[in-house]
Amino acid sequence: MKEHSFKLGIDLGGTKIEIACLNVKNNKIIYRKRIPSPQNDYNKTLNAIKNLVETTENELGLICPLGIGIPGSISSKTGKIRNANSVWLNGMLLEKDLRKKLNKKIKIENDANCFAISEAMDGAAAKFNNVFGVILGTGVGSGIVFNKNLIRGANGISGEWGHNPLPWKKNNFDSRPCWCGKIDCIEKYISGPAIENEHKNRFGEAFSLKDIVQFYSDGNENCKITIDLLIDRIARCLALVINIIDPDAIVLGGGLSNLDFIYEKVPKIWDNWIFSDYVNTKLLKALHGDSSGVRGAAWLNID
């Protein structure tokens, strides 16, 4: 049976592959399943996706278009995957190979773009036109959605804000190389691992981010220094975005988005760097949490 209100989304992560079937008429997920990601093996990855899709469609009795969110992106010049930290995907013609295996319509997008489209369609920013979605997790990624349309860009890199240098640097700035080959990328300063490393280097305390936040809440001075710096940096980095695309809403996802004080503290100081006498942009927590990846992938096939 073909049913156009049902769309499949896959979140192809480094450790797990998750599939969901979304009913876009009522925004409800009617099916979801997770399997571990095959490691370092492209063909096993293709077969795992094929099996997951076929099992899902058999169990549901539906044939649906498929969207896939991946770490990295597809080069519009070569059609090959690039910039994926699941490195066995890089250089591969994933979309073409999966189309051959599954014989169906498939759209593939960067996972941060999927997050942004999910939150803009029926998430925290559903009522806003111009939306910037950011994942602050082990890495930093983002996507831009304008009037419910994902902005892909001339080079397919729109929203790759995490690999710009940290803006408005302070004097006592330590320079940090990034895996992308540049130095001082935003990702090296406001991701979870970056904060844990920084705290350890400055104070000799090997705390998890969770511990740092807990101790900060308990009044610990060292953790306050680390968290205050994080707030200041997030504000500067988002001010840079606001000065360029001036979004109605910025939605945060990923591990750091669960820190509720970000939504209170960042907007109190970001006007220090925003080139305007007032700031209407709203800073919002993602509504769909970990489900945004599969939901956004499913939304890719809305025409």
Ligand SMILES: [Zn+2]
């Ligand atoms: Zn970088």
